[in-house]
Amino acid sequence: MNQQTNPDREARNILIANDRGGYTIPTEGLYPYQWNWDSAIAALGFAEFDNDRAWTELETLFSGQWSDGMVPHILFHKSDPGYFPGPDVWGCNGPIPSSGIIQPPIAATMARRIWEKDRTVGEARVRALFPAMLAWHRWVMKWRLDDRGAVCTTHPWETGRDNAPDWDNTMARIDASDVGEYQRRDTSHVNSEDRPTKFDYDRYIKLVQIGRQSNWDQQTLLSANPFRVADPTMSFTSLRAARDLLALSAALGIEADGLEDDIARLEAGALSLWNDDLGSFDSRDAHSGEWSESVSNASYMCWFAGIDSEKMLDRLRHTLDTVPYPIPSYDPDMPKFDARRYWRGPTWAIINMMVGIGLNDMGHTKEAEQLRAKTGDLISAYGFAEYFDPTTGSPAGGNAFTWTAAVWLHWAGRN
Template sequence: MNQHTNPDREARNILIANDRGGYTIPTEGLYPYQWNWDSAITALGFAQFDLDRAWVEIETLFTGQWDNGMVPHILFHQQDEGYFPGPDVWGCNGPIPSSGIIQPPIAATMTRKIWEQDTAFGDARMKALFPKLRAWHRWIMKWRLDEFGAVCTTHPWEAGRDNAPDWDNSMARMDASDVGEYKRRDTSHVNSEDRPTKFDYDRYIRLVQIGRKAAWDQQKLLSLNPFRIADPTMTFTTLRAARDLLVISEQLGLAAEGLSTDIEKLEAGARSLWNEELGSFDARDAHTGEMSGSVSNASYLCWYAGVESDKMLERLKATLETVPYPVPSYDPEMPKFDARRYWRGPTWAFMNMMIGFGLQDLGHTEHANQLRKKTGDLISGFGFAEYFDPITGSPAGGKAFSWTAAVWLHWAGRA
């Protein structure tokens, strides 16, 4: 463990170094573009020392919004030949070269937090952003709900939890034998043992190829895409976004037709993800109805969505007491746990922060503080890594990571 003697300064310097003028890359080398949910988290970090720059981060993200309201998961502002899959592989027609899928819609929630902090200029900037946030929310409600009102992911990258065990059964049914040759970038920058396998990656690319062939026509993809999974990440973040949009609309006197109905629908969808046998919120294949049987860190986002759960709280208490550096992305008691491989075990500081927001909001202050302190100890002890081994704390993935720096500045580094 190497103590980081001035993490505040270090965190600020990371954001400044990763700033590309209007948008922030997650980390040098590994991720050279603007990622959707990374940006929303990063904006919170900027808000601690530069409110204008925080707004610009979100505003830049929405310059890539498609005419139909979708906000892509990657915006390729500048061409980088070394990155795969780049804009030529996706074949999209947005205002900025981009991917053809989304990421969890946390922008509304993080923008609300910035707005509440910015008493001088916040109202004007929020009023300008609000229609764009609403349009993206409407797009999700139109294209991503299953029959129960849960929100589906149509690509593992869309849920942001790329190689989570939640997707294993659905991925195993996919044929990616003719996906062709390609060269990954992630494994040349960081330890391949920490990343998704080639089996997974072949299927990620196959799903991109299916989307491109359909010209990203969502109506066509409803039947063409073999991967459609109702997911706690997407469902809980969309529900939270709807709640925040409603509050913003009420406080600023903005029109928000349908949001209350959306909230009810999404609450029912969230409840439908409860796996009684597992005693946890879980993912469900929308094609087959099969539950994944996976306790992930996304299962603990229930409070973030305003959904109370005594059983999840009991589970969280046990995790806080038994796992040295919680919350692991996959339950260590489960057979597929891997302490270092991306979303199959490692702890992610930004997910902890979102879980912590929810705990605080629903009055579980003691647990929120406990999680915040443990996350702070993890970052100050092991640095600003992309993610961490939940047992040893050892850093994994990319280094000098924007969202980990933002988590420190906004949440984990506060006494």
């Protein structure tokens, strides 16, 4: 146990130490670049003590936006041979060397929250960012929706939930026998038992190779990519972002035609991810229609998207009462639960925060406060780790982690 004497100061120091001059890395060594949704959360943390730096974080993220509106999941600002796969493997042609996929589009949501902390200082910054955020939203609407309006992921890395059981069935059908030799770097930084397996990683790289062979052309990838899964993470965050963009457009008097229709379509798509037999929001293979049969922490992000569910609330109450350090990234009662392996069981503060924000927004204040307090207790007792064992609280993955520090400053550490 790593009880901290002054977690507020330590959290600020982590953000400052991971600052690389306009963007923040998730943690030293393991993740040496700017990650998309990590960066949006980092901005939220900076806003608690340096509003200008918060806006700079988002502006740097959007400096890597492609001409078609896509915002990559990694921006390779500086070369670092210690990371794989780097820009030479991705082979992208954006304004900054980058990956060819996205991550959950939470930047607009975080921009709104930062602006609402200080509207006077932030108005010019959010106005300048708005067209870029809207362009990314429209890219998602054009290229990522299935026929029911749910938002799809085209690579497990896009969701941020890399090795979640949600993808197992789809990944098992991918032939990665010709992926070739490569050298992973992640397992040289952290315990390999906490990371995705080689079976998973072969398929991650195979999907990158398919994207590169398609020159990252989205029209080609609609048919060439065997991995296309409608996912709660992408669907709920995209719906929330659309709602926040609409709120910003109204507050700032900026035209944003079509957002109301987009919200209706995204809401219908998100609701289509309800698996009645499972009694939970679930992922669905967009090619085959097959359910993942997976209750994940993303299943609880419905409230973040503005979708209420009494059945999910009952599940959450049970989880809060029975799991020492909720919310596990995969239901402990399900057969593939692994308390320490990345997204197959561990608790992640970032998801807890988004679930908690959603609960509070929708009036479930008791559950929101329970989750916030439990997350705060976890971080204050075990430190600013990447993620945590939900049964023991023990830290796993990277240390001195940016988004865990940001979550503490913005949400978990508040009484």
